[in-house]
Each structure stands twice: as C-alpha cells, then as structure tokens.
Amino acid sequence: MPASSTPDYVVTGATVVSHDGRHRHDIAVADGKVLAVGDGLAADGVPTLDATGLLVLPGLVDMHVHLREPGMTEKEDFASGTRAAAAGGVTTVVDMPNTKPPVATAERYRDKLELVRGKAYVDFGLYGMLDHDNAEEIAGMAELGAMGFKLFMGQTTGDNRCPNDAAIFRGLEAAAAADLVVGVHAENDHLLRMFGDRLRESGRKDPRAHLEGRPAFVEVEAVTRIITMATEAGTKLHIHHLSTAAGLNRVRDLRAQGHRVTIETLVAHLFLDDSAYDDYGNLIKLNPPIRPAADVEALWAGIARGDVDIIATDHAPHTAEEQAEPDVWQAYGGFIGVETMLPLLLTAAARGRLTIEDIVRLCCYRPAQRWSIASKGQLAPGFDADFVLVDPTVESTLDAAGLHSKHTVTPYHGWPLTGSVLATYLRGQLVYEKGDIIGEPAGRQVMPARRPATAAS
Ligand SMILES: [Zn+2]
Missing domain, CATH: 3.20.20.140 (Metal-dependent hydrolases)
Structure with missing residues (x-):
C-alpha cells in the first residue's frame, strides 16, 4: 500500500454539502488533499476530527x-x-x-x-x-x-x-x-x-x-x-x-x-x-x-x-x-x-x-x-482539503469588533445571524477556530490551469 493511501486524519459525523447535494460522509485527508469521501473511512490508529451535527463545506x-x-x-x-x-x-x-x-x-x-x-x-x-x-x-x-x-x-x-x-x-x-x-x-x-x-x-x-x-x-x-x-x-x-x-x-x-x-x-x-x-x-x-x-x-x-x-x-x-x-x-x-x-x-x-x-x-x-482552478471548489478525491465546519443553526449577532480586517467598519454590525463558521481548514491544516487565527501564514499562490500552447504559438 503506498504511503499516500493512509489518511493523516478522517473527518467523521458531518454532512458534506456540495454544489449538487448533501450526504452524511466521512472525509479522509492526506498530505493536504482529500484522499477519499465516503462511509466508514475511520480506521484504527488514524486520528479523527469529530464533526457530528455540523456541515462541511468546501x-x-x-x-x-x-x-x-x-x-x-x-x-x-x-x-x-x-x-x-x-x-x-x-x-x-x-x-x-x-x-x-x-x-x-x-x-x-x-x-x-x-x-x-x-x-x-x-x-x-x-x-x-x-x-x-x-x-x-x-x-x-x-x-x-x-x-x-x-x-x-x-x-x-x-x-x-x-x-x-x-x-x-x-x-x-x-x-x-x-x-x-x-x-x-x-x-x-x-x-x-x-x-x-x-x-x-x-x-x-x-x-x-x-x-x-x-x-x-x-x-x-x-x-x-x-x-x-x-x-x-x-x-x-x-x-x-x-x-x-x-x-x-x-x-x-x-x-x-x-x-x-x-x-x-x-x-x-x-x-x-x-x-x-x-x-x-x-x-x-x-x-x-x-x-x-x-x-x-x-x-x-x-x-x-x-x-x-x-x-x-x-x-x-x-x-x-x-x-x-x-x-x-x-x-x-x-x-x-x-x-x-x-x-x-x-x-x-x-x-x-x-x-x-x-x-x-x-x-x-x-x-x-x-477560472480553471483545478484543485479548489469541491471536496472530492485529489482536491485540496480546504473546508469549513459550519453550524447552520446557531443564532448570533454580527459584531464588528470581532472581525479580523485592519478596520472593521461594516454596515452589517448588529445584524442577526443564523449559522456560524466554527473552523476553517486550508490544505488539511486548521487555520481558524472559534474566533482565533491558528498558526503561521501558509497561503500559496493559486494559478489557473491553462490550455497548453499550440506548436504554432
Ligand atoms: Zn472591486
């Protein structure tokens, strides 16, 4: 078995929402990529991320x-x-x-x-x-x-x-x-x-x-x-x-x-x-x-x-x-x-x-x-393991003071919200959780997959 077929961890218990439906599935993550999406992916010795009751979005x-x-x-x-x-x-x-x-x-x-x-x-x-x-x-x-x-x-x-x-x-x-x-x-x-x-x-x-x-x-x-x-x-x-x-x-x-x-x-x-x-x-x-x-x-x-x-x-x-x-x-x-x-x-x-x-x-x-960004936009095998854990039911009020921009002036301050971003993962790594940014900047440049140049050009 090649090393890449062993997940680094498995997201369990969540409902995975895609552009065309939602399913109760596990997501196996390896080397920053989605390795598999399906049922029963948790295995002995593989860490799990329990997302029971939550939605997982790309x-x-x-x-x-x-x-x-x-x-x-x-x-x-x-x-x-x-x-x-x-x-x-x-x-x-x-x-x-x-x-x-x-x-x-x-x-x-x-x-x-x-x-x-x-x-x-x-x-x-x-x-x-x-x-x-x-x-x-x-x-x-x-x-x-x-x-x-x-x-x-x-x-x-x-x-x-x-x-x-x-x-x-x-x-x-x-x-x-x-x-x-x-x-x-x-x-x-x-x-x-x-x-x-x-x-x-x-x-x-x-x-x-x-x-x-x-x-x-x-x-x-x-x-x-x-x-x-x-x-x-x-x-x-x-x-x-x-x-x-x-x-x-x-x-x-x-x-x-x-x-x-x-x-x-x-x-x-x-x-x-x-x-x-x-x-x-x-x-x-x-x-x-x-x-x-x-x-x-x-x-x-x-x-x-x-x-x-x-x-x-x-x-x-x-x-x-x-x-x-x-x-x-x-x-x-x-x-x-x-x-x-x-x-x-x-x-x-x-x-x-x-x-x-x-x-x-x-x-x-x-x-x-x-824009032909080949690795983004879906949670499917081979795509980057970029995902968001969402609780769609939690009620809150938008508070400008909690935002992360340099200047947090927003017309939406005080607006009632239903649904909340609990955590964000970039290529398999936790980068945000419950109000806090986690870790060092690890963002990379993303480029479009372009049509190969023809011999004549
Ligand atoms: Zn603009």
Missing part, C-alpha cells in the same frame, strides 16, 4: 477582493485581509490589481508576488490589469500565473485611466491568446463623469447622489459593448458585480443570442437596498451603487433561475476615518466583506432565500470551474 473561493498591497496598506494588507478570509471560511482569495502602482506589467506582477510571499493565511491568486496601453504585457503576466485580467470600463479606487474601445479590444485579443478570463467593471466612464459633474454642480453632496449619478443604463450600455467585443475577440468574459435588473435582462438577451459570459453579484448588492443610504451614509458608497429594492429582488431571482454564476464580496477596505467621510464626492467606494459573506449567506439560507448547496455552487464550485 472552502469558499472569493474571486473579488482588494487587499490593498502594494501602496494602500493603511487600509488593509495581505496578512490582515487573509486572516479575515480564514475567519469567514474563505480559503482562496483572488486579489484585484488596482493598487499603487497598478499591476499592469509583468515586472510589477513579479514584484507583487515577491511582496506578498509568506504573508497570506489562505491561498491566493492575483489578477493583472488590462489598461489603456498594456496588451503586450498580458502574455508575461499570464506566464507568472495571472488568474485573469481586470478591466475597469468605469473609474474606481486608484489612478486608473479607463481604456478606450480600441485598447480594450487589443487587451481582449491578448487575453484570448493567453486563454485567460477578463473580468470587467462594466459602467460607461464618460457617462459616469457627466452625471457626476451635473450633480456636483447642482450642489448635491448627500450619499444618494452617488446612486443617481450611476443610472442603470450606464451598466446596460457597458455590458452590451463588452459582451459584443469579447465575443468577437474570442475572450472568456466575466462581468463583475452586475447590479441592476436591466443589466441582468440584457445579459439574458445576449446569452439567448449565443453570447457566452459569466456574471457575478456582490453580497452587498443582495443584502442592502437604497433605503440603507439613510442608515449608513457613505459607508455603503459602492461602485456600482447600492440599488433600489426592485434591482435587489431581480438579482435574487437571477440566482434562483441560475442566471447568476458566482457571488463575491468586492472586499474593499478603507480606514475608519475614510469611511466616515460625509461628502459623497470625497468618500471612497467599497467596504469590507470577505469575513461576513458566508455568515450572511447562511442566514439567507436559513430564511429560505437560497440553499446551502446554492452557496457552494456560487462561492466554491463555479468560481473554481470558471
């Missing part, structure tokens, strides 16, 4: 976080952001490139890998930027393991000039040649600036002006344009944080015509509607903005219909001082979320909004599948 894969390294570490860094992830049952995070400087060249990509090495408490991938003039850098970033590329059609945190359509198309072609996904912030930048100027000139400074300056058609236009271009370029396309009913309808229409695209909704766009501007002010300024309740309902309906492929957080930390800025035009977009995603989704599941299988599909299985 570790979540959050495809949209901003950990702020390099250049903005007063807001968050790789250590603090990945501690928050571990505490939230998220075992893989993929970090956005709109840092200072932006990660838009192979050299900067290499610098960032060097910078974050040894700091992460969970596994991580890094996106590169697709900017106004870097199509020739795409292949080099791909060689270094870029998970994909982020394209900002609309302006956001950092000094990122939005590319024109010609630059976008060149970038889409380069990403297609590298067989990597381009993820898009789909809002029309010229329209955003025009509406923003109008509101500013009219004297508006209140939080809701942010919503009024980013009407739904600005998203619809950008979604239509980028899907049209990506189909022509043959690029794998993903729309980050789709936020409107009209945007979702447009995606449905274009899919019906044969266009292929995946879409993401954010936890914030599912749990907050525009009534929250009165309660939270600029803390909930987000790009795209928190929308009216009809849009929120449309996104939930999209989840129920299977239109939505993934849920992500857009974990976008700022300092507590920045989050308190009263002038909407000076305030930053985004807030933390990687630690609160699973508790909020479990709470939604307890209320019948979705199933826990849906959570696994949207936050584990589909992200790993879409």
Whole structure:
C-alpha cells in the first residue's frame, strides 16, 4: 500500500454539502488533499476530527477582493485581509490589481508576488490589469500565473485611466491568446463623469447622489459593448458585480443570442437596498451603487433561475476615518466583506432565500470551474482539503469588533445571524477556530490551469 493511501486524519459525523447535494460522509485527508469521501473511512490508529451535527463545506473561493498591497496598506494588507478570509471560511482569495502602482506589467506582477510571499493565511491568486496601453504585457503576466485580467470600463479606487474601445479590444485579443478570463467593471466612464459633474454642480453632496449619478443604463450600455467585443475577440468574459435588473435582462438577451459570459453579484448588492443610504451614509458608497429594492429582488431571482454564476464580496477596505467621510464626492467606494459573506449567506439560507448547496455552487464550485482552478471548489478525491465546519443553526449577532480586517467598519454590525463558521481548514491544516487565527501564514499562490500552447504559438 503506498504511503499516500493512509489518511493523516478522517473527518467523521458531518454532512458534506456540495454544489449538487448533501450526504452524511466521512472525509479522509492526506498530505493536504482529500484522499477519499465516503462511509466508514475511520480506521484504527488514524486520528479523527469529530464533526457530528455540523456541515462541511468546501472552502469558499472569493474571486473579488482588494487587499490593498502594494501602496494602500493603511487600509488593509495581505496578512490582515487573509486572516479575515480564514475567519469567514474563505480559503482562496483572488486579489484585484488596482493598487499603487497598478499591476499592469509583468515586472510589477513579479514584484507583487515577491511582496506578498509568506504573508497570506489562505491561498491566493492575483489578477493583472488590462489598461489603456498594456496588451503586450498580458502574455508575461499570464506566464507568472495571472488568474485573469481586470478591466475597469468605469473609474474606481486608484489612478486608473479607463481604456478606450480600441485598447480594450487589443487587451481582449491578448487575453484570448493567453486563454485567460477578463473580468470587467462594466459602467460607461464618460457617462459616469457627466452625471457626476451635473450633480456636483447642482450642489448635491448627500450619499444618494452617488446612486443617481450611476443610472442603470450606464451598466446596460457597458455590458452590451463588452459582451459584443469579447465575443468577437474570442475572450472568456466575466462581468463583475452586475447590479441592476436591466443589466441582468440584457445579459439574458445576449446569452439567448449565443453570447457566452459569466456574471457575478456582490453580497452587498443582495443584502442592502437604497433605503440603507439613510442608515449608513457613505459607508455603503459602492461602485456600482447600492440599488433600489426592485434591482435587489431581480438579482435574487437571477440566482434562483441560475442566471447568476458566482457571488463575491468586492472586499474593499478603507480606514475608519475614510469611511466616515460625509461628502459623497470625497468618500471612497467599497467596504469590507470577505469575513461576513458566508455568515450572511447562511442566514439567507436559513430564511429560505437560497440553499446551502446554492452557496457552494456560487462561492466554491463555479468560481473554481470558471477560472480553471483545478484543485479548489469541491471536496472530492485529489482536491485540496480546504473546508469549513459550519453550524447552520446557531443564532448570533454580527459584531464588528470581532472581525479580523485592519478596520472593521461594516454596515452589517448588529445584524442577526443564523449559522456560524466554527473552523476553517486550508490544505488539511486548521487555520481558524472559534474566533482565533491558528498558526503561521501558509497561503500559496493559486494559478489557473491553462490550455497548453499550440506548436504554432
Ligand atoms: Zn472591486
């Protein structure tokens, strides 16, 4: 018998939830991998981890976080952001490139890998930027393991000039040649600036002006344009944080015509509607903005219909001082979320909004599948033993003071929760248990499995 067929330990007594069902099974873990899933795996001399009465989920894969390294570490860094992830049952995070400087060249990509090495408490991938003039850098970033590329059609945190359509198309072609996904912030930048100027000139400074300056058609236009271009370029396309009913309808229409695209909704766009501007002010300024309740309902309906492929957080930390800025035009977009995603989704599941299988599909299985992360997203033999022990019944109240980010300001403070993350395991090792981060940072870079280059290329 080869050594690898002897488990290091066996998880017993739990209900294992996958993207398509749940079963009472044991999980045998060896060398950080799932060795077997089935019944009666416990054996003499093999340690057991008794998870009786609990659910075991694959570790979540959050495809949209901003950990702020390099250049903005007063807001968050790789250590603090990945501690928050571990505490939230998220075992893989993929970090956005709109840092200072932006990660838009192979050299900067290499610098960032060097910078974050040894700091992460969970596994991580890094996106590169697709900017106004870097199509020739795409292949080099791909060689270094870029998970994909982020394209900002609309302006956001950092000094990122939005590319024109010609630059976008060149970038889409380069990403297609590298067989990597381009993820898009789909809002029309010229329209955003025009509406923003109008509101500013009219004297508006209140939080809701942010919503009024980013009407739904600005998203619809950008979604239509980028899907049209990506189909022509043959690029794998993903729309980050789709936020409107009209945007979702447009995606449905274009899919019906044969266009292929995946879409993401954010936890914030599912749990907050525009009534929250009165309660939270600029803390909930987000790009795209928190929308009216009809849009929120449309996104939930999209989840129920299977239109939505993934849920992500857009974990976008700022300092507590920045989050308190009263002038909407000076305030930053985004807030933390990687630690609160699973508790909020479990709470939604307890209320019948979705199933826990849906959570696994949207936050584990589909992200790993879409970005070709071969070792993640499932608890099956050969996959990484990344898993979360969840008690789906325990009632609690979300307390910002218990969160692990550098600044723990969150609109969800005080919200009632049903369901709790008890422990998180990364490649078989305990990294979080009942409030505490365990051990040293052991996170590794995760890369997409890419189509082998053809002889001609
Ligand atoms: Zn983002």
